[in-house]
Amino acid sequence: MLPTDLLIHRLNGEEIVPKRLPLDEKILAIAEELITLFQEARHGTKGELNRQLQALEGEETDYRLKRGLAHLLNGAFSTFETVSPLDPTMLRERVFALSAQKIPSAIETQNTIDQVAEQLSQELNSEVFPEQVKTGLYADLPENQILIEFEAPTPEALVHRYNLSQVQGVFYRASHMVINAHRNDPGQYKLLFRYMKLFQLMTYIEGDADHGFTLTIDGPTSLFKPSTRYGLAIAKLLPALLHVTRWSLAAELQINDSYSGKTRQGRFAIDSDCGLISHYPPGKTYDSLLEEGFVDRWNKAKTEWRLEREVDLIPIPGSVMIPDFRIVHPDGRTFLVEIVGYWRPEYLRKKFSQVRQSGRDDLILAVSERLNLEKAGVRIADTPARIVWFKDQLLPKAVLEVLER
Structure with missing residues (x-):
């Protein structure tokens, strides 16, 4: 901006x-x-x-x-980067240390820099040339950074x-x-x-x-x-x-x-008629690899239930809940699926509070076994939703078993 x-x-x-x-x-x-x-x-x-x-x-x-x-x-x-054969901070320390061994006059300053660069180049077995030492000395300053990429x-x-x-x-x-x-x-x-x-x-x-x-x-x-x-x-x-x-x-x-x-x-x-153009992408297909993996496995499962990505929003007082998936049966039955894999206590308390406030009896919560719900002050018994536990991957079989019950 x-x-x-x-x-x-x-x-x-x-x-x-x-x-x-x-x-x-x-x-x-x-x-x-x-x-x-x-x-x-x-x-x-x-x-x-x-x-x-x-x-x-x-x-x-x-x-x-x-x-x-x-x-x-x-x-x-634009992408700017520091281009130097050695870390500029370390390079300055080496150069200043060598320079301290001499007390040049103002006329000899440039000669001293050249001599130090040559000496340091020799110490590095000629892997770095004297001219590279001089250009890399302050390569990390903003004005000396190099424009390495420009997406026009x-x-x-x-x-x-x-x-x-x-x-x-x-x-x-x-x-x-x-x-x-x-x-x-x-x-x-x-x-x-x-x-x-x-x-x-x-x-x-x-x-x-x-x-x-x-x-x-x-x-x-x-x-x-x-x-x-x-x-x-x-x-x-x-x-x-x-x-x-x-x-x-x-x-x-x-x-x-x-x-x-x-x-x-x-x-x-x-x-919405303002005529402005957004540079943001329209959105990722999935919020996480966990969701993406669940969809891939569901598509391979043999079931009549259809998995839908975009679902209805559930309004709750002062906020809104957005389930991850809807599961639809040919006979018209539907369930909503929400994956709870995030561990922060504040998030867990808010998520389970939203579930209670939603008043929905068609919600399935897929909860990671790695979450410390007790430490977060969350009680599963107070949650009206159906619970599916998972470890590293959410398997369609576990969700389908809950649906059949």
């Missing part, structure tokens, strides 16, 4: 309007020029690349636009990324946010809720898959002390939200007034 100094917003009353670039000939030409510069900078240093970027900015007034596009290319599409985007993709980043920057100062998602595919909801859990957002969820969900999220400025890290987490949620077909979002903001120096209220609203 973009740092605060590269965000370009304007105010329309209390409404904040982020900068959006058009996909016109001029903007695409700028994007293509920057992409070409990065492509030609491969195998060169970051310092040299930065000097070329500064020269490209020149005295033009659109320097913040170019700097923002370059920032995205630098962070999202199209100019259109770069502009889309820029527009998304400008909108994401709005949420750095969010104090409160409400998302309404309307009658979407359960798989889209599931992906969205997974990202919310990944970014550890404080969310209250109401609704169901048939009518839609309302997600109320506390922003970074609603905490006791504003948290930039939490603001970034909210901003990271937006690309995930773009995978949902129908939604709207309204946020309350704390804006710093540059004239008065005080903080005032602001607003921002956006919906």
Whole structure:
């Protein structure tokens, strides 16, 4: 994403309007020029690349636009690494130790460096040349790191990324946010809720898959002390939200007034017709190798029961439960399967609490025998779900035995 100094917003009353670039000939030409510069900078240093970027900015007034596009290319599409025959820290220690044996004058400094590099090269049995010693001495400094890989985007993709980043920057100062998602595919909801859990957002969820969900999220400025890290987490949620077909979002903001120096209220609203493009993948097929292995074994099992990956969401007070699988019989019987293989006590207590609150009598819990449920304060006897125990692999036979009972 973009740092605060590269965000370009304007105010329309209390409404904040982020900068959006058009996909016109001029903007695409700028994007293509920057992409070409990065492509030609491969195998060169970051310092040299930065000097070329500064020269490209020149005295033009659109320097913040170019700097923002370059920032995205630098962070999202480039890989810089320290290239040195030896660890630079160890190399400096050796060079300084040898240099300490001499007290050169200012005129002799370069000669001394050359002599030390030559001596160290000889000590290493000529595996490292003197010139490599000198270049590797400070190879770990950011400006000396080498651009070893650049995955060039199209100019259109770069502009889309820029527009998304400008909108994401709005949420750095969010104090409160409400998302309404309307009658979407359960798989889209599931992906969205997974990202919310990944970014550890404080969310209250109401609704169901048939009518839609309302997600109320506390922003970074609603905490006791504003948290930039939490603001970034909210901003990271937006690309995930773009995978949902129908939604709207309204946020309350704390804006710093540059004239008065005080903080005032602001607003921002956006919906699924915003035209932004997500760079997040649409989601992994499976959450874990445990789930993937279970599906592979089920497909080989001889049974009439059909295993389905995407299932309905189960609303519970203030949250939602997303079972891993649904098992369907030709006669119409269905069961939901949830795999519990994660060991953290907080997770276990929350998971079993969700099962109790769900009120479902068609739920099968597959529980790892390696979990210390007693230490986590979880009692199986209090759980209405059917229990299947497993060790390293969840076997279809164990689940089918429960179904037959």
